[in-house]
Amino acid sequence: MSILVVGSVFMDSLETPFGSVERTVGGSATYFSIAASFFSPVQMVAAVGDDFPEEEREFLRRRGIDLRGLETRPGKTGFWRGRYHEDMNKRDTLELQLNVFGDFRPQLPDSYRDARYVFLANIDPELQGEVLDQLTAPGLVGCDTMNHWIANARPALERLLSRVDLLIINDEEARQLSGENNVVKAARRLLQMGPERVLIKRGEYGVIQFSPDSVFAVPAFPLEEVFDPTGAGDTFAGAFMGALARSRDRSERALREAIVYGSVVASFVVEDFGLARLKTLTWEQIERRYRQFVSLTDIDGA
Amino acid sequence: MSILVVGSVFMDSLETPFGSVERTVGGSATYFSIAASFFSPVQMVAAVGDDFPEEEREFLRRRGIDLRGLETRPGKTGFWRGRYHEDMNKRDTLELQLNVFGDFRPQLPDSYRDARYVFLANIDPELQGEVLDQLTAPGLVGCDTMNHWIANARPALERLLSRVDLLIINDEEARQLSGENNVVKAARRLLQMGPERVLIKRGEYGVIQFSPDSVFAVPAFPLEEVFDPTGAGDTFAGAFMGALARSRDRSERALREAIVYGSVVASFVVEDFGLARLKTLTWEQIERRYRQFVSLTDIDGA
Numbered sequence: 001m002s003i004l005v006v007g008s009v010f011m012d013s014l015e016t017p018f019g020s021v022e023r024t025v026g027g028s029a030t031y032f033s034i035a036a037s038f039f040s041p042v043q044m045v046a047a048v049g050d051d052f053p054e055e056e057r058e059f060l061r062r063r064g065i066d067l068r069g070l071e072t073r074p075g076k077t078g079f080w081r082g083r084y085h086e087d088m089n090k091r092d093t094l095e096l097q098l099n100v101f102g103d104f105r106p107q108l109p110d111s112y113r114d115a116r117y118v119f120l121a122n123i124d125p126e127l128q129g130e131v132l133d134q135l136t137a138p139g140l141v142g143c144d145t146m147n148h149w150i151a152n153a154r155p156a157l158e159r160l161l162s163r164v165d166l167l168i169i170n171d172e173e174a175r176q177l178s179g180e181n182n183v184v185k186a187a188r189r190l191l192q193m194g195p196e197r198v199l200i201k202r203g204e205y206g207v208i209q210f211s212p213d214s215v216f217a218v219p220a221f222p223l224e225e226v227f228d229p230t231g232a233g234d235t236f237a238g239a240f241m242g243a244l245a246r247s248r249d250r251s252e253r254a255l256r257e258a259i260v261y262g263s264v265v266a267s268f269v270v271e272d273f274g275l276a277r278l279k280t281l282t283w284e285q286i287e288r289r290y291r292q293f294v295s296l297t298d299i300d301g302a
Numbered sequence: 303m304s305i306l307v308v309g310s311v312f313m314d315s316l317e318t319p320f321g322s323v324e325r326t327v328g329g330s331a332t333y334f335s336i337a338a339s340f341f342s343p344v345q346m347v348a349a350v351g352d353d354f355p356e357e358e359r360e361f362l363r364r365r366g367i368d369l370r371g372l373e374t375r376p377g378k379t380g381f382w383r384g385r386y387h388e389d390m391n392k393r394d395t396l397e398l399q400l401n402v403f404g405d406f407r408p409q410l411p412d413s414y415r416d417a418r419y420v421f422l423a424n425i426d427p428e429l430q431g432e433v434l435d436q437l438t439a440p441g442l443v444g445c446d447t448m449n450h451w452i453a454n455a456r457p458a459l460e461r462l463l464s465r466v467d468l469l470i471i472n473d474e475e476a477r478q479l480s481g482e483n484n485v486v487k488a489a490r491r492l493l494q495m496g497p498e499r500v501l502i503k504r505g506e507y508g509v510i511q512f513s514p515d516s517v518f519a520v521p522a523f524p525l526e527e528v529f530d531p532t533g534a535g536d537t538f539a540g541a542f543m544g545a546l547a548r549s550r551d552r553s554e555r556a557l558r559e560a561i562v563y564g565s566v567v568a569s570f571v572v573e574d575f576g577l578a579r580l581k582t583l584t585w586e587q588i589e590r591r592y593r594q595f596v597s598l599t600d601i602d603g604a
């Protein structure tokens with residue numbers, strides 16, 4: 001079962017305590033799509049400028065990502081320059097040029113309209129809603145958002161939340177959106193806004209999933225070297241949604257397995273800059289780390 | 303199998319965002335002993351003043367805690383006044399009176415000297431070492447420490463670490479003691495200092511255990527209300543060591559179960575001020591939450 005994702009495709013310049021990289025491809029839709037493509041075909045909806053490198057487009061195609069929804073517009077691809085602190089949970093945006101992404105309005109190719117699995121990565125919640133409007137029969141819809149929209153587009157965001165099944169956000173966003181400091185109270189409040197499940201990403205501490213009648217928590221896979229956290233959250237979401245689409249199952253067990261796949265693939269992306277590690281990642285490496293992850297969390301022994 | 307613990311017994315005045323309490327019994331040896339007493343008999347080594355309330359002594363006795371090593375000295379019991387921030391991971395010490403604890407030198411009653419399970423709660427590492435010197439055949443020795451000793455008594459602390467089996471500290475202490483920011487690197491460094499296992503307490507994010515060839519991570523039990531985090535770490539250590547002593551087993555599986563018991567009992571203590579919740583806690587409540595904890599972390603379903 002294929003997955004439709006709408007989000008951003010950017011060029012990123014990144015600096016972490018371990019090094020830096022100039023103008024590498026990034027953006028939420030990119031990380032999501034590549035991670036999801038290990039599990040399912042992907043249909044991407046985004047916009048790039050006419051400067052977008054052909055070899056990157058080719059790489060995405062080779063990963064089974066359908067680019068009919070990737071609009072190429074006259075002008076430059078969006079650009080982001082960020083610098084991470086010594087504590088890599090913190091980062092500063094040094095430069096942001098929206099470029100062609102600035103007036104992006106997602107238009108779905110006809111061939112995308114019957115998508116069943118849908119992920120609305122972090123863009124304006126009005127646009128996220130317009131994507132849903134173009135779908136004929138969405139089955140499982142996940143979405144992300146960020147502090148900017150919570151502060152400045154809350155009505156649109158609340159309308160959107162009443163239409164999605166899964167909300168996948170980080171702990172700071174969960175607190176801001178719910179007005180609750182405590183993670184359990186925050187999740188209960190967010191569930192009341194519409195989604196049937198809320199997944200809260202806690203960076204190096206893992207992920208906690210809430211439904212009205214269950215809670216599931218996993219640590220992050222412990223890594224000795226974290227080079228670049230960029231894209232970890234979108235990679236998590238991509239592998240998570242991909243694993244769900246592959247299983248065509250939304251039982252508690254299927255969701256938990258998908259959360260572990262999400263955590264596993266996200267643990268690879270931070271091992272190198274930008275997309276570099278995802279580009280060399282193999283299915284065998286994912287499966288091996290999945291087994292390590294089970295042993296990491298299994299109370300009944302290693 | 304009984305457990306010997308050496309540590310502090312204090313009177314605490316506590317203020318959290320949810321309220322305050324004046325002069326309630328606290329201290330590492332107190333929280334540890336009560337938590338451990340759900341699993342095993344406990345032998346306590348500490349010092350109190352002649353003001354220590356008789357009813358509190360009686361409560362400890364009723365919980366199966368041997369107080370022959372609780373020295374009563376002329377003067378006042380140690381006193382600590384602390385205030386937690388809105389973010390309860392942070393707290394300030396407003397007042398600290400060591401009182402009789404100031405020149406405490408642990409003297410073990412003869413009946414304690416053949417203890418097999420031993421926990422050296424956070425006191426001067428010289429004194430922790432002197433306790434070990436008085437034991438004839440310690441089997442499994444755990445210890446805790448704090449930033450003060452890491453900064454001011456490192457040689458004594460390093461000598462101690464070469465003599466213990468289990469180091470149980472929080473993440474900030476792990477970073478300070480190892481000089482490493484990354485938790486995996488920190489743990490590897492700490493393992494080189496002597497202990498066969500290092501357990502790092504991460505507050506609301508749970509616990510991660512490292513041995514030279516395994517890693518085990520559990521989240522904290524998610525709570526809607528955390529009233530007072532005081533004693534959570536010592537409670538964790540008490541239930542953890544108690545569960546180990548009860549099982550008389552130090553296999554990976556026994557350690558993992560003990561970590562879950564530690565996490566479970568610690569999740570109760572923070573539900574009310576000071577020792578209040580531990581005083582009403584029942585074995586049935588522990589077992590029920592243990593099962594909830596397994597379901598919280600079980601990838602194979604709820």
